Amino acid sequence: MTVHALEAARRLAPRFAARAAEHDRDGSFPVDDFRDLREAGLFGLMVPRALGGLGASFAEYAAVATELARGNGATALVFNMHASVTGALGAVTEELAEALGVPDEALAARDRLLAAAAQGSWYAVAMSERGAGARLSQLSTVYEPTDEGWHLKGSKTFCSGAGHADGYLVAARGSTDQSVVSQFLVPAGDGLTVEPTWDALGMRATSSHDLHLDVTVPADRLLGGVEGLALVVAQLMPHWLVASYAAVYVGVARAAIDAAAEHLNARNLAGLPAVRARLGRADAATAAAQLVVAEAARRVDDAPGDAETNRWVWRAKLLAGTTAAEVAASVLEAAGTSATRRGHPLERLYRDARCGSLHPATSDVCADWLGIAALGGDPDRDGSAPRW
Amino acid sequence: MTVHALEAARRLAPRFAARAAEHDRDGSFPVDDFRDLREAGLFGLMVPRALGGLGASFAEYAAVATELARGNGATALVFNMHASVTGALGAVTEELAEALGVPDEALAARDRLLAAAAQGSWYAVAMSERGAGARLSQLSTVYEPTDEGWHLKGSKTFCSGAGHADGYLVAARGSTDQSVVSQFLVPAGDGLTVEPTWDALGMRATSSHDLHLDVTVPADRLLGGVEGLALVVAQLMPHWLVASYAAVYVGVARAAIDAAAEHLNARNLAGLPAVRARLGRADAATAAAQLVVAEAARRVDDAPGDAETNRWVWRAKLLAGTTAAEVAASVLEAAGTSATRRGHPLERLYRDARCGSLHPATSDVCADWLGIAALGGDPDRDGSAPRW
């Protein structure tokens, strides 16, 4: 399958790249990119084959995400959120469902969501809140049961794809028992209001706006069918919260090198030793980061959540973020002032690349966790308070 | 004097800072900043006291430029061009004028230009051309004598302040003897057309647009009164072509640290060890770059053009450029995603800071020259072909 998906991603990337400057300039959503993704069947990437999807592994996802990001990192980031939702839903095995007490009808509902994705629907994630960040333990969005299902009320921020997705994964806490955090798949439509707050340094086309909810959803939109599963799932699948970004930033770094090479060759500057040294070191660093992401992804498939797997996930996040930022800064310096004009790919990539280290878990947090592990400790127990 | 000028710069900086976001967003020229500069008498900073100016040294200029840049680096960069013109004109001593064969009436004309600056006029520089960069030896703008004076025709690029200055220092080559390069001070007005091409990653408010010339100027607008002095002056005053940028980027780096500290304190994140390590190292690097710029400037005043002076000039350019970029990138990472929203000072400073290494002579070129000198060679003789 992934040969097909990977080929599709490679085929689409130049089309994304051709549109990237405009979306970056306007902060507009790459609607055409998402139509391309739908038509290529990539919304079903993480959907099990039995439900009509491509049944990709996490490693296959990572390879696809890197290729998409070589075209447009912002598109790849939004796609990443959809892949996270479908990937996490698809990864709930029958054994796990049984252990968690998920009723059969909830599994059926889950299957319907996944089948819809395979048919061309895509989902965004509405998790973060102002003040709480991405920390599930501090949410202020609440839900309560109604006759028709569930009523959700609250405000989310950094919701990539807001206003464009077919559904939103929303985390909320119970209005009565506030220690219970549950997740809902809220369909697009009435009751959702997008406040266009996203206007950022980089990754401008993600439309990561605020999303205000005052909406009632059917009963089967409670994921898992029982309340309180959100924290459990987060702990089971940290790779979707940490590592999936990494693949995107490897693509951004590689795109920066390619853009610099093209720029420098066009100006006959490829012979300058300083230029060659910059591109050579950038190439080696990017190749290394790509291998680390692939290794982390492979281990996520083999042994998700294991201590050693998590170390690779943190390494991937740390190296992809720092490498993208350093590579883009260095090759832009190699390319010179003419590459800083708005509309030049390097001008955008320099801004996009800076964002990787800032996504949770930040580079500094990953370095701390890795250091604890290298010293024989347990980051869960000994770590600095996470910023997410 | 400079106590006064430095105090004025410090007083103005917060006003510039308050306007910086808007000008950065729109790419609009900071008209109000320049009115403030005029009212503070700073257009006369480099004008000899005998001509009504403040008679500042290069070291005093550097200190003022750094303070202005803490408010808005773009404003400081444009001001730098005016200071370069007036500084270079003011630095032509009678001895030098005699040695170069400058006629008395040319000195008188020079004095009128300087006196006008002291009165509130300011000048931009129209040197670079597409294809030629800033290399005087490859200009395509030409001039020829006419009955009224000189006719100039050609196109310039990267002309900071285009459309706003009262006059433009224009380099052109003779239409008959193309080896002769002369400089003119062209007054604003008819015959000059601004093409708004400047739309860049950083330093967006400099209005460094293209300037098309098809204009006749009076005879006394030929600087020096004799043709062919442009290259001579360039060689005599390399600090204005290289080091004057450096002071600006030290201010940008310091502004980034200050903005990060304010941001982090407001969010109660000052206690995070990784945050402290980033700000501490940024502070030390910036303080060092500031001292190097001051030392270079002091030596320029004492022994302009000396080999050892030039080494300090290159060190200043190299360190200011690299430090600003690294400092801004690191403290933005410390501040986190919320500081990447457009309109946040760090979002702008991160982009502005990347530009310092790219101004000629680039960081890589400066490193090469310094390496040659450290190895006992002569960069003029042994250096890589400069990119400017």
Place this chain on the structure above:
Amino acid sequence: MTVHALEAARRLAPRFAARAAEHDRDGSFPVDDFRDLREAGLFGLMVPRALGGLGASFAEYAAVATELARGNGATALVFNMHASVTGALGAVTEELAEALGVPDEALAARDRLLAAAAQGSWYAVAMSERGAGARLSQLSTVYEPTDEGWHLKGSKTFCSGAGHADGYLVAARGSTDQSVVSQFLVPAGDGLTVEPTWDALGMRATSSHDLHLDVTVPADRLLGGVEGLALVVAQLMPHWLVASYAAVYVGVARAAIDAAAEHLNARNLAGLPAVRARLGRADAATAAAQLVVAEAARRVDDAPGDAETNRWVWRAKLLAGTTAAEVAASVLEAAGTSATRRGHPLERLYRDARCGSLHPATSDVCADWLGIAALGGDPDRDGSAPRW
């Protein structure tokens, strides 16, 4: 096989580590380490199974070398030379032999050398000369035919294992036709004199002394049986000249992290945030370098000499060398002054680690080649003059 070999390497590493301080102090050859290697059968690592060896791939070699280097990098470096000789000899297929015009008796002689290695002999490399470095084109050691075989006369330097090996791979040029460079496997014994010149910053136990030759060897000691094959083989197997070092330095970097962690835990300093940040970043960088070495090795096995394979070889050499040096410097800083006492593992590892970037091709040369390739060029055609 390699499971066995890798396990053996892991079993031996702590024994090497226990002896490393003494050999480093005295600059003495790790005789006991080599006895261990012999007894573990590792001299046959690269010898085809048909000749009694383990028939390891290059990737398997790299994994073994890294594990050995975690014990003692110097031992691993000497072992690397033996592996290079046996690996290159073993890699000459019948097709290649036929294409090169290698006579049958030469293949039989080759097989005897390999079988001897499988039985416990090991070989060193005597290639470099003062003045010529490792450049085959500039050798001054000469050979001429005699009744008994070949007479070789000249002096070599940087001959790791000199005085301890059972045989030496010697490159020499013809005394009549100086453009012909041939290689001989010279047995230890009379005619070879070791001049103990090796007394270096790091990797002190390699005994990389000078070797003076005035010796006659039997006719079948001319490798390949025909003169002039040396340059051909060098071009066919660049990985043994470049990448095989890389695996060693990954082991050195990992050993430094492990030693730092042990040191810091023993002093209850593992909780310091700066310590954790240093170890975390060191861990990520080392893990990345290890993956790059493994990837390069895998590609060497699959497509030796291909352009893309060579890029991975250069990346491996660049990253392993720079990573080892940076990691050792950083974790030594984390560990503090008490770890700088002679005899402390980190004291030695800091010195050993600095050597990786200096082996040919140096890090700077690799960066140049990678830059050329990233810019679409061909390093063989466009590269700086190599320093080896």
Place this chain on the structure above:
Amino acid sequence: MTVHALEAARRLAPRFAARAAEHDRDGSFPVDDFRDLREAGLFGLMVPRALGGLGASFAEYAAVATELARGNGATALVFNMHASVTGALGAVTEELAEALGVPDEALAARDRLLAAAAQGSWYAVAMSERGAGARLSQLSTVYEPTDEGWHLKGSKTFCSGAGHADGYLVAARGSTDQSVVSQFLVPAGDGLTVEPTWDALGMRATSSHDLHLDVTVPADRLLGGVEGLALVVAQLMPHWLVASYAAVYVGVARAAIDAAAEHLNARNLAGLPAVRARLGRADAATAAAQLVVAEAARRVDDAPGDAETNRWVWRAKLLAGTTAAEVAASVLEAAGTSATRRGHPLERLYRDARCGSLHPATSDVCADWLGIAALGGDPDRDGSAPRW
């Protein structure tokens, strides 16, 4: 005066350099260097003119120390300890003495010690203890009054110059009231035993051995004449505990650049672009560190102990330490394997240079303190527990 002292230092540096390799190899004390220092009158550098000394300022000391370190960093480090003792003693003004309750006879005793230094005596510092480090609050060496004066008993470590100095500044705590820490100037002779424990990576010639004390000293050897002044003095003069090292490491960095340039020129490698880039960036970084040290020293003279002065002291310590290590590592890489032979200046300088960041306050601690200050905090209040 300092013109004289600085010239003397410059004159002596090449002599120190010529002896450095031998002392480094053997770990022997540079006896001849210290005879040279005595003969040049430099033991009186910090002694007030009224007592026969040169009356140097801290800034003058820093300049001298850097020049000495260009010859041999180890010699400069030991000299630094003597300068610290005489500088701190000389800096106690009559006002301060009165405020601290120092009796007249103690000032007279102090003057005798300083006058002896001006005559050619020199003093070492015996402060650190195993387990306690340099933290005065955790000393185990005790003193008690006797009929003849004071009896001291305990063991010190890292006592640079042990066995060669004419006297030792010893910190000890009272045997009855353990919260009282006092300092004594113990003359060389019976009761002091040197245990040769110093055998380190770098700065090997400092003879920083262990010193065991079981000795009685005359009453007037209690510095200040009253017990308990040690902590007060430490707080008043932090520059002698932190910044004085920095000047030494600037000299080490500059020596490394000079040695690399000489090595590369001798081999006709000065034309390699990568070599030039390395030396150019090393030159700029070292020049910057030197300015920061000079600025810190100037401020120490003007406003010792002020908050802003202390920031400059930390900047100096941080930048000198990190710069020396990075510069030496980079220029050694530029110079190549032939510069790693023992006895080559770069081989030694690479090891010496690594030590600067490790002296208290370490680079990581300085970065933390600077970060706290940049964030508006007070390192004394908010800092991590210092490691010294």
